[in-house]
Amino acid sequence: MLSGLTLYALLDVMGTFVFGLTGAMVAVRRGFDLFGILVLSAAVGVAGGVVRDVLLGDVPPAVLVDLWPLALTCAAGLVAFFFAPVIERLDRPVMLLDAVGLGVFAIAGCNKALVFGLGGFGAVLLGVLTAIGGGVLRDIMTAQVPRVLHEEVYALAALAGAAAYALGLAAGLPGGLVATGAVLLAIVIRIASVRNGWTLPKARG
Amino acid sequence: MLSGLTLYALLDVMGTFVFGLTGAMVAVRRGFDLFGILVLSAAVGVAGGVVRDVLLGDVPPAVLVDLWPLALTCAAGLVAFFFAPVIERLDRPVMLLDAVGLGVFAIAGCNKALVFGLGGFGAVLLGVLTAIGGGVLRDIMTAQVPRVLHEEVYALAALAGAAAYALGLAAGLPGGLVATGAVLLAIVIRIASVRNGWTLPKARG
Amino acid sequence: MLSGLTLYALLDVMGTFVFGLTGAMVAVRRGFDLFGILVLSAAVGVAGGVVRDVLLGDVPPAVLVDLWPLALTCAAGLVAFFFAPVIERLDRPVMLLDAVGLGVFAIAGCNKALVFGLGGFGAVLLGVLTAIGGGVLRDIMTAQVPRVLHEEVYALAALAGAAAYALGLAAGLPGGLVATGAVLLAIVIRIASVRNGWTLPKARG
Numbered sequence: 001m002l003s004g005l006t007l008y009a010l011l012d013v014m015g016t017f018v019f020g021l022t023g024a025m026v027a028v029r030r031g032f033d034l035f036g037i038l039v040l041s042a043a044v045g046v047a048g049g050v051v052r053d054v055l056l057g058d059v060p061p062a063v064l065v066d067l068w069p070l071a072l073t074c075a076a077g078l079v080a081f082f083f084a085p086v087i088e089r090l091d092r093p094v095m096l097l098d099a100v101g102l103g104v105f106a107i108a109g110c111n112k113a114l115v116f117g118l119g120g121f122g123a124v125l126l127g128v129l130t131a132i133g134g135g136v137l138r139d140i141m142t143a144q145v146p147r148v149l150h151e152e153v154y155a156l157a158a159l160a161g162a163a164a165y166a167l168g169l170a171a172g173l174p175g176g177l178v179a180t181g182a183v184l185l186a187i188v189i190r191i192a193s194v195r196n197g198w199t200l201p202k203a204r205g
Numbered sequence: 206m207l208s209g210l211t212l213y214a215l216l217d218v219m220g221t222f223v224f225g226l227t228g229a230m231v232a233v234r235r236g237f238d239l240f241g242i243l244v245l246s247a248a249v250g251v252a253g254g255v256v257r258d259v260l261l262g263d264v265p266p267a268v269l270v271d272l273w274p275l276a277l278t279c280a281a282g283l284v285a286f287f288f289a290p291v292i293e294r295l296d297r298p299v300m301l302l303d304a305v306g307l308g309v310f311a312i313a314g315c316n317k318a319l320v321f322g323l324g325g326f327g328a329v330l331l332g333v334l335t336a337i338g339g340g341v342l343r344d345i346m347t348a349q350v351p352r353v354l355h356e357e358v359y360a361l362a363a364l365a366g367a368a369a370y371a372l373g374l375a376a377g378l379p380g381g382l383v384a385t386g387a388v389l390l391a392i393v394i395r396i397a398s399v400r401n402g403w404t405l406p407k408a409r410g
Numbered sequence: 411m412l413s414g415l416t417l418y419a420l421l422d423v424m425g426t427f428v429f430g431l432t433g434a435m436v437a438v439r440r441g442f443d444l445f446g447i448l449v450l451s452a453a454v455g456v457a458g459g460v461v462r463d464v465l466l467g468d469v470p471p472a473v474l475v476d477l478w479p480l481a482l483t484c485a486a487g488l489v490a491f492f493f494a495p496v497i498e499r500l501d502r503p504v505m506l507l508d509a510v511g512l513g514v515f516a517i518a519g520c521n522k523a524l525v526f527g528l529g530g531f532g533a534v535l536l537g538v539l540t541a542i543g544g545g546v547l548r549d550i551m552t553a554q555v556p557r558v559l560h561e562e563v564y565a566l567a568a569l570a571g572a573a574a575y576a577l578g579l580a581a582g583l584p585g586g587l588v589a590t591g592a593v594l595l596a597i598v599i600r601i602a603s604v605r606n607g608w609t610l611p612k613a614r615g
Contacts, residue, residue: 027559033610035566036559050465055255057264059467064523064532081613113269122269136346141546143555145348149232149241156240200238203286260460262469318474327474341551350553354437354446361445405443408491 011183012108015101016069020045020076021087022098023138027077028084030142038077040138045073048133052109052126056116095194099157103186106131106158107165107179120166127162128155131186153193153200161186216388217313220306221274225250225281226292227303228343232282233289235347243282245343250278253338257314257331261321300399304362308391311336311363312370312384325371332367333360336391358398358405366391421593422518425511426479430455430486431497432508433548437487438494440552448487450548455483458543462519462536466526505604509567513596516541516568517575517589530576537572538565541596563603563610571596 023044027037046063053061063069080087087094109130113123132148132155139146148155161182168178192198228249232242251268258266268274285292292299314335318328337353337360344351353360366387373383397403433454437447456473463471473479490497497504519540523533542558542565549556558565571592578588602608 028613030555030560031612032560033612035563035610037613039559039565054259054464055265055269057262057467060465060523060526060528060532060536064465064528064535067531070535084613113265116265118265118269121272122265125269125275126265140345140348140550141556141559143348143550143553145235146346149244149346150235150237153240155244200240202236202238203233203242203289259464260470260474262467318470321470323470323474326477327470330474330480331470345550345553348553350440351551354449354551355440355442358445360449405445407441407443408438408447408494 011100011104013068013072014097015104015108016045016072017076018094018097018101019048019105019134020073021080021094023073023134024077024080025084025087025094026138026142028080034077034081037081038074040141041077041080042070042073043141044134044138045069045076046134047137048105048109048130051133052112052130055126055129056113056118058112058116096191099187099190099194100183102131102154102158102190103161103183106162106186107182110162110165111179114166114169120170124159124162124166127165128158131155131158131162153189153198156200157186157190157193160189216305216309218273218277219302220309220313221250221277222281223299223302224253224306224310224339225278226285226299228278228339229282229285230289230292230299231343231347233285239282239286242286243279245346246282246285247275247278248346249339249343250274250281251339252342253310253314253335256338257317257335260331260334261318261323263317263321301396304392304395304399305388307336307359307363307395308366308388311366311391312387315367315370316384319371319374325375329364329367329371332370333363336360336363336367358394358403361405362391362395362398365394421510421514423478423482424507425514425518426455426482427486428504428507429458429511429515429544430483431490431504433483433544434487434490435494435497435504436548436552438490444487444491447491448484450551451487451490452480452483453551454544454548455479455486456544457547458515458519458540461543462522462540465536465539466523466528468522468526506601509597509600509604510593512541512564512568512600513571513593516571516596517592520572520575521589524576524579530580534569534572534576537575538568541565541568541572563599563608566610567596567600567603570599 020041024037024041027040032040046069049069050061050063053059106127110123110127113126118126136146136148164185165178165182168182169175225246229242229246232245237245251274254274255266255268258264311332315328315332318331319325323331341351341353369390370383370387373387374380430451434447434451437450442450456479459479460471460473463469516537518537520533520537523536524530528536546556546558574595575588575592578592579585
């Protein structure tokens with residue numbers, strides 16, 4: 001039986017790997033070489049956490065201290081390098097796992113910010129930054145407008161999850177339960193928005 | 206009667222709002238959805254201050270602690286969302302307010318750096334970074350070459366204001382007076398450069 | 411006779427200047443004005459070091475405290491401004507000096523990280539970031555995909571140099587010797603890869 005901590009670590013590992021995989025697949029499509037694939041994989045997998053740690057003053061960031069985050073993104077890069085044609089056909093599962101990463105990173109970022117003494121508002125904001133940071137860097141490094149700015153309900157799903165987590169804790173609910181529920185909320189919103197083609201309104205020209 | 210502090214806070218609020226507005230208008234023109242508009246508005250309004258705080262080691266940055274900066278940029282985003290066609294016709298006033306933001310942020314950044322013990326040179330540099338940071342991020346996030354690199358006397362106006370502020374303080378002049386004069390100097394240089402089409406020389410091909 | 415320290419400082423100065431020069435030349439080619447040239451020159455010359463210092467928590471970064479790094483990049487910018495046509499014809503020497511900058515910055519970054527208590531893995535990683543950071547910012551600010559992602563053996567040369575440095579120190583070899591050898595290794599790999607057109611494999615479409 002998995003304890004809450006084990007579950008959480010498992011989701012975190014999965015999020016880093018899958019975010020890395022999305023970066024690696026973009027690199028493969030662009031025709032980057034193996035090293036470029038590994039770099040973009042690492043950028044997407046760890047950039048959100050680095051931004052979070054720098055803004056909290058928790059430096060050096062974990063990625064410079066522990067081996068596992070980059071080991072995971074390298075593994076993701078190698079998987080993309082060797083199996084890109086297979087993964088291309090799997091875009092539904094990749095989208096699902098990406099939603100998991102989004103939810104986990106949003107709650108992980110929010111949680112760390114609360115531990116470091118930030119108020120609820122700042123913690124939610126930092127959760128969103130942690131969740132979307134990697135993807136923004138991926139798009140900037142491939143000279144594209146970040147998808148989060150013009151497409152679908154993405155950052156909003158992270159925002160909902162992080163806000164639910166902060167509110168649940170403030171209401172005195174047990175941490176493991178709140179974390180699980182908040183992660184699931186973000187995942188469900190993200191997946192539902194893709195399935196149903198939810199969009200936000202645009203300004204009139 | 207406004208005290209110096211009240212005047213300063215007023216200008217700071219105005220700068221954050223107007224910088225947010227310039228980001229939001231770019232987002233509207235690009236056809237981003239409401240959330241994208243709010244994100245780009247926030248990026249332009251607060252990014253310069255975040256960079257300043259990170260480089261000074263003053264983390265977490267104010268935007269994660271206080272509510273008002275993001276409240277202001279959200280307000281700017283909503284104004285752009287609902288009234289974009291009206292604002293398009295107002296580009297002269299928006300340019301004027303943008304010049305105000307530039308001057309205020311340059312002096313605010315320089316001042317904070319001096320308070321944190323930086324020398325005059327570093328403080329002036331950080332003032333310029335604070336003033337131009339948001340605009341640079343706006344342009345990078347919309348996949349454009351930052352305007353500050355190839356257009357008009359923009360960063361130079363911030364540089365002149367910040368340098369005047371640091372020199373005035375070093376000369377022992379009263380702080381409120383120096384701040385006001387330095388902000389006005391940056392604003393006047395910026396506006397004059399737009400009105401008169403001032404440009405800097407380019408290298409011969 | 412140069413002591414090790416003098417040699418090292420000389421290489422560091424050369425690296426900052428040459429990295430600044432590569433940024434300035436891109437700015438000249440893009441038709442940026444003088445200020446844009448100086449800004450891009452500064453970005454390429456100092457950005458890697460700023461990222462390194464922020465990630466190590468050593469703030470404010472050196473560029474805000476000492477005058478010489480920006481003085482060097484400004485000098486590089488002026489050289490490009492006045493002598494761009496001459497430099498265009500010298501691209502072989504510029505490439506050689508750029509390789510020197512790459513090697514020096516990789517080892518300087520790795521060394522500083524070790525001094526700040528990072529493990530070998532993180533120190534090597536930070537060395538690579540220090541070496542490639544400026545070039546990545548240059549490419550992002552000119553709305554291009556960073557060259558390091560899709561071209562040649564560039565970051566890999568920095569990685570080899572930094573890793574050799576960390577391994578050599580761990581093996582108890584004398585610091586000056588290890589540093590010199592590691593810098594030379596990075597330079598040789600970089601130059602050899604350009605001369606021989608070495609590339610890394612790409613994923614099959």
